Amino acid sequence: MLEKLKKSLVEAPVIQKESDGKIYNYFVHPISDGIPSIHADILDEISDFIIRSEGGLSGVDAVLTVESMGIPIAIPVTMKTGVPTCIVRKRKYGLPGEVELSQSTGYSKGQLFLNGLKKGDRVLVVDDVISTGGTLLALLNCLNRMGVTVAGVYCVIGRGSGPEIILKETGHKVTVLVDIDVTKDGVTIAGGCE
């Protein structure tokens, strides 16, 4: 299962990013970065897995993702199910009802802006990577405050302790399709969905 994704991950190069005086080993992969290019067969594998695991997304109002690299994960799910994609943006629009949240990852900090959801909506959250869990934690806390129901949370690639932090802080289980370890020497597969 997910063989194309796993094979591509072990081939991913690793670069070093510096943030707050700490070095962060950052893997560069089609799904997390769009580099060197995103192939349809991997998107097909990922979207089929998510849709099958979520029973076709019945009763879900929106697939919710964070720009930029969550977008190629969400769109094939929308194409196959008809459930629309809603994108949390890094740009402020100032529309009525816009909600602002603070994102923090292992290598960046910034603001995110959520438009287009209302109390009582039911969403499936998808993203490309979970690492520290900072992005998802901010988003899930925000959805909770808004009264938006979360049907499920999927991250294609997991590295680090993000899912445990999310479970402890929000009670949501994050389904990680493939878990990896990243060192300066490269990526290895550590586990994931069967």
Ligand SMILES: O=P(O)(O)OC[C@H]1O[C@H](OP(=O)(O)OP(=O)(O)O)[C@H](O)[C@@H]1O
């Ligand atoms: O678990 P975390 O430590 O929060 O890291 C995961 C987040 O980092 C990446 O987004 P990034 O903000 O780098 O933007 P991008 O999608 O545009 O690359 C990724 O798409 C996740 O949203």
Ligand SMILES: Nc1ncnc2[nH]cnc12
């Ligand atoms: N592309 C990426 N590589 C390594 N860690 C990440 N965390 C979030 N995105 C990442």
